[in-house]
Amino acid sequence: MRYIDAFCHFFPQSVFRLMSETSGGTTDVGKRMQGVRTVWDLDARLKMMEPFQDYTEVISLGLPPLEGLTRPDKTPEFAKVANDGLAELCARHPNRFVGYVGALPMDNPDAAVKEAERILVRGNANGLQLHTHVNGHCLDEPQFLPIFELAAKTGKPICLHPARTPNVPDFPAEKKSRYEIWTIFGWPYETSATMARLVFSGVMTKFPDIKILTHHLGAMIPFFDARIDTGWATLGSRTSDEDYSHVLPSLGKPLLDCFKQFYGDTALCGSRAGTVCGLEFFGADHVLFASDAPFGPGGGAGYIRGSMDVMASLDIPQGDNEKICYRNAQTFFGLK
Numbered sequence: 257m258r259y260i261d262a263f264c265h266f267f268p269q270s271v272f273r274l275m276s277e278t279s280g281g282t283t284d285v286g287k288r289m290q291g292v293r294t295v296w297d298l299d300a301r302l303k304m305m306e307p308f309q310d311y312t313e314v315i316s317l318g319l320p321p322l323e324g325l326t327r328p329d330k331t332p333e334f335a336k337v338a339n340d341g342l343a344e345l346c347a348r349h350p351n352r353f354v355g356y357v358g359a360l361p362m363d364n365p366d367a368a369v370k371e372a373e374r375i376l377v378r379g380n381a382n383g384l385q386l387h388t389h390v391n392g393h394c395l396d397e398p399q400f401l402p403i404f405e406l407a408a409k410t411g412k413p414i415c416l417h418p419a420r421t422p423n424v425p426d427f428p429a430e431k432k433s434r435y436e437i438w439t440i441f442g443w444p445y446e447t448s449a450t451m452a453r454l455v456f457s458g459v460m461t462k463f464p465d466i467k468i469l470t471h472h473l474g475a476m477i478p479f480f481d482a483r484i485d486t487g488w489a490t491l492g493s494r495t496s497d498e499d500y501s502h503v504l505p506s507l508g509k510p511l512l513d514c515f516k517q518f519y520g521d522t523a524l525c526g527s528r529a530g531t532v533c534g535l536e537f538f539g540a541d542h543v544l545f546a547s548d549a550p551f552g553p554g555g556g557a558g559y560i561r562g563s564m565d566v567m568a569s570l571d572i573p574q575g576d577n578e579k580i581c582y583r584n585a586q587t588f589f590g591l592k
Contacts, residue, residue, distance in 0.1 A: 257577070259311045259564065260354060260585035263415060263471055263521045263546035264556070265318035267296045268341025274334055278325045284422055285319045285439070292318075294550035298345070304555045305352060311560070313549070314589055315342060316357040316385045321419055323363035323391050331361030335371050343380060355382035355589050357415045362390040365399045372403060376412050382589040383412050383469075387419035388450040395450055396457035404459055404466060413467035413519075413588055416450065418443035418475075447475035455514045456503055464517070467588060469544060473520035473534035481537055485512050519588070521546035522580065526562025528569055540576035544584045 267275065267289070275281035275289075282290060294301045295318050305311065317338055322331045335358075342356035358381040360368040375381035384407060386395060393400075407414050420442040422433045433442065447470055454460055454468070470477075477484065488511055492500035507514055520538050523546040524530040535543055547563045550556030567581055585591060 257310070257564075257567070258582045259308070259545055260582040260591065261311065261313040261547050261549060261560070262469065262544040262585045262588070263417075263523055264313050264315060264549040265295055266298075266301060266313075266315045266342075266345070266353075266550070267317060268338065268345060269296065269298070270341045271317070271334060271338040272296045274337060275325055280320050280324045280326075286324075289318050292550060292555065294555035300555065301550060302349070302352065304550060304557050307557065308560055308564075312352055312354040314355040314357060314382060314585065314591075315345065315353050316415060316417075317342075317359045319417070319419065320421075321387045321390070322359055322361055324419075324421075328361070328364040328367075331364055332367040332371060335359050335361045335367075336374075339371070339375050339379070339381065343375075346380075354591050357381065357383040357385045357413075359385055360403070362386065362400070362403075365402070369402045369406065372406050376406065376410050381412070382591070383407075383415055383467075385415045385417055387417050388446045389419055394453050396453040396459055401459075404463055408463040408466045411465075411467075412590075413469055415469045415471070416447065417471050418447045420446045444472060444475035447471065448477055448480075451475070451477060451515060451518060455507070455511070458506060460514050460517050461507055466517075467519060468517075469519045469521055469588070471521060471546075471548070472523055473530060473543070474515075474518060474538060477515050477518075478520070478534045478537035479530075481512060481515075484515065485510075516542065518542070519544060519584075522563050522566065523548035523559070524563075524566075525552060525559060526566055528566045531566050531570070535570070535572070535580075540572065540579050541584065543580050544588060545581045 280286050294304050322334045339358045346353045346356050358375040362368050420438050422438050426433050426437050519542045520534050521544045547559040549560050552559035
């Protein structure tokens with residue numbers, strides 16, 4: 257079977273050097289990146305990929321987001337260096353890196369639009385990577401709307417990556433998250449919350465054909481589909497200081513159908529049960545193979561193999577398997 261890995265990460269050396277000179281690039285999740293050689297060492301990455309013959313990747317930067325590294329007047333430079341580096345890697349190694357998803361200086365909205373236009377309209381980027389918040393600001397805020405407009409206009413996708421940090425506590429009386437709960441449970445929550453905000457704020461209604469790939473197969477959404485359907489049927493009944501009576505009618509279709517506008521990837525650390533759940537929710541046309549390489553055992557090889565094994569184990573039509581493993585990615589990213 258052919259595989260196109262739709263959501264995996266790599267830092268070109270040019271931007272990794274800039275990142276390594278910042279405090280955000282060497283602490284918390286930045287510390288994690290420093291310790292994963294296959295996310296920044298090209299030779300190590302290519303060697304890790306050798307056992308997987310008919311396997312290619314659509315690459316994007318790892319964490320932290322650019323706005324977690326430097327000031328708004330500097331992030332545009334970081335983004336340009338990163339995107340030029342990703343494009344160069346794809347040009348030099350087309351048999352492994354078939355496309356890239358660009359990074360944006362989202363803490364500088366005007367510069368973010370300019371960079372998105374540069375790489376999507378005048379360049380050859382296959383999409384944009386956005387994170388679930390921008391220095392604490394939700395993506396449904398009006399300053400970010402032009403990015404969604406551009407993605408919808410060009411037909412290029414958005415890849416949504418969680419970005420919760422240890423600074424968000426697990427409980428209100430605490431100052432920070434403990435035991436790395438912020439990533440294991442916090443990331444799926446924040447992805448789900450961002451999806452909900454994009455639905456309720458009307459972004460998904462305004463751009464009905466926009467393509468947004470949610471990392472980790474829609475996070476909590478597929479598992480909690482019934483809770484979403486019944487719990488939000490009484491939206492507003494638990495709120496005293498805002499009137500939500502207009503929200504559901506404004507969507508123009510059933511709430512779950514709004515969530516099914518999103519796409520999900522199979523980056524679930526090799527979980528078959530999770531994959532079955534997500535596939536049942538989104539359907540084969542809205543699921544893309546991904547591994548989240550190079551994280552996991554073996555510098556990424558473990559997650560790649562585990563994700564492949566799950567796909568091979570599914571009792572689904574061959575045509576659906578092919579869609580998920582590579583055909584959907586071809587259409588989604590505009591690949592051959």
